[in-house]
Every structure is written in structure tokens, then in C-alpha cells.
Amino acid sequence: MDDIAAMAVAPVSGDCSAAASQVVAETGGDLLSVQLTSDGQCVVTVLIPGNGGRPKKVTMRVPM
Template sequence: MASIRMIAIVAAALVSLTSSQSFAFDNLIFVAGDCGDAASKVVRETGGQLLSAQPSNDGRSCIVTVLVQGSGERPRKVTVRVPM
């Protein structure tokens, strides 16, 4: 997934290429970071299969859900809240 910094750089470049007016950084909208790193960490730690990863409502953590295989049992769904 793309990082926020990279998205901001690409957006700034596109605006500067398509507009003759100077670009003001107060026009940028900063969004919460992506949950890719958090999801990778949870999958690595649990050995599970990623089902979903999304930012929480407060924007400071990610809610990651993985499917963890049990030994001889049905897989279980595990949901973890990870700080960004």
C-alpha cells in the first residue's frame, strides 16, 4: 500500500503540473495512515490468513482480523487492535 507521504508528493506533483497557479499546502487533506504494516505484523505473529485490516474510528489504531488455523480444529477468527 502507498504511504501517506508518497500520496501527498504525487498529489502535489499532479497539481503543479496541471495548474498554473502556485500550490498551497493548506489545500492538502491528510488522512490516517494505512494499516498494511499492522496487518503484516499480526499475520506474522499469529501465522494466520488476513481477512481484513481497517483504521479504527479514532484513526490512531488499526483493527486487523485474521483466520488462525487450529491443530485439528476449525479455524478461528481473531480480531486485534494494533496502534498505527
């Protein structure tokens, strides 16, 4: 699933695809969104599955 998430990001923010893959790998979550900020950082949001409850939303900033 990680490969699919990274490919889905590439057309939107090609420069942030590596950052998105890194965050997904580190957290084990599902990619929700990726944005490139004006200061050159990637803001990556993932959903981390919970124990039968709602998934936890985690947002991380990754420098390029």
C-alpha cells in the same frame, strides 16, 4: 503468503498494511480483514488454522 496478504490490504487501507503484516507474522494466521478506525487504530482480523477443525478467528487492535 504473508507478502500476498499485505499487498491485498494496501489498496483498501494503505495506512494499516504494516499493522496487518505484523499481526499475520505474530499469529501465523491468514489475513481476513483490516479496518482503520476513527480513533486511528487498525483493527486486523486473521484466521488461525486449527488441528483439523475450524480455524480460530482472532481480532487485534494495533495503534498507528
